[in-house]
Amino acid sequence: MTDARAGSDPPVVLKLGGSLITKKDRPETLDEASLDAACDAVADALAAGDIDRLVVVHGGGSFGHHHASEHGVSTTEGTRDAEAVAAIHGAMKRLNARVLERLRERGVPAVPVHPLSLAARADGADGDLDLPLGSTATLLGEGFVPVLHGDGVATAGDGVTVVSGDELVVELATGLGARRVGVCSTVPGVLDSDGEVIREIDAFAAVADALGASDATDVSGGMAAKVRELLGLDAPAYVFGGEDLVPFLRGEDAGTRID
Numbered sequence: 001m002t003d004a005r006a007g008s009d010p011p012v013v014l015k016l017g018g019s020l021i022t023k024k025d026r027p028e029t030l031d032e033a034s035l036d037a038a039c040d041a042v043a044d045a046l047a048a049g050d051i052d053r054l055v056v057v058h059g060g061g062s063f064g065h066h067h068a069s070e071h072g073v074s075t076t077e078g079t080r081d082a083e084a085v086a087a088i089h090g091a092m093k094r095l096n097a098r099v100l101e102r103l104r105e106r107g108v109p110a111v112p113v114h115p116l117s118l119a120a121r122a123d124g125a126d127g128d129l130d131l132p133l134g135s136t137a138t139l140l141g142e143g144f145v146p147v148l149h150g151d152g153v154a155t156a157g158d159g160v161t162v163v164s165g166d167e168l169v170v171e172l173a174t175g176l177g178a179r180r181v182g183v184c185s186t187v188p189g190v191l192d193s194d195g196e197v198i199r200e201i202d203a204f205a206a207v208a209d210a211l212g213a214s215d216a217t218d219v220s221g222g223m224a225a226k227v228r229e230l231l232g233l234d235a236p237a238y239v240f241g242g243e244d245l246v247p248f249l250r251g252e253d254a255g256t257r258i259d
């Protein structure tokens with residue numbers, strides 16, 4: 001079996017939130033300006049050598065979440081309806097193709113990795129996610145930028161549930177031994193109850209009250225689930241808005257640091 005962590009520079013794992021790159025309230029609509037700006041930032045950071053190895057994950061936004069909620073599917077509610085799976089996965093592949101196209105237009109060697117074809121929850125919806133990393137690690141080693149996305153995932157006893165981009169980020173960061181993790185969304189960081197950015201989080205209890213769910217259609221738990229998952233990582237993780245993507249990619253602190 002490939003050791004995904006062996007003999008290589010630790011990568012940076014970056015999630016581009018669905019609420020950043022799509023208009024979350026309009027079915028299957030890109031936020032063209034934000035997506036272009038994010039792709040510019042990634043391309044510039046790679047060209048400048050600020051980052052050597054990068055894995056990108058993107059969320060569902062108005063592509064995946066719209067179809068998942070229409071079919072009653074979430075990270076905990078599965079479906080055995082193949083049409084529902086095709087609708088969710090098809091929408092995510094359409095979004096993924098648009099992201100890849102824009103990255104490649106800017107010279108980024110971006111290639112797709114589709115979680116539905118790889119991952120499983122072998123112990124049911126409450127069980128751990130099993131995401132084999134051989135293909136992603138090998139693509140990275142060969143100089144590509146693998147681009148994964150929230151998707152459907154085979155789930156023992158529940159058919160197919162949703163796997164969020166945030167869960168993928170955690171698996172990738174752990175399995176590949178990431179150096180840093182960035183979660184870029186529409187908010188400038190994790191906000192406290194006065195709406196101010198919390199600069200650092202090291203325990204969930206301290207911020208639980210401030211963490212609501214997402215304010216748009218979101219079947220995977222919004223900000224609270226994000227923070228919970230990022231707290232479990234060895235690498236420092238940052239939650240920040242689009243305006244902080246350039247500093248994050250340069251290696252600077254951005255938004256909220258979670259570790």
Ligand SMILES: Nc1ncnc2c1ncn2[C@@H]1O[C@H](COP(=O)(O)OP(=O)(O)OP(=O)(O)O)[C@@H](O)[C@H]1O
Nearest residue numbers: 017018019059060061185191210212214215222223
């Ligand atoms: N305390 C908080 N601080 C910041 N955002 C919060 C907080 N509580 C709830 N939120 C919500 O979390 C949302 C960001 O999470 P969300 O999952 O929607 O973003 P995303 O990752 O970009 O989207 P997607 O899940 O489609 O990838 C914000 O739009 C905000 O409404």
Ligand SMILES: C=C(C)CCOP(=O)(O)O
Nearest residue numbers: 059060064150164165220
């Ligand atoms: C709804 C689907 C299919 C993807 C969910 O991924 P997320 O937007 O990262 O939560």
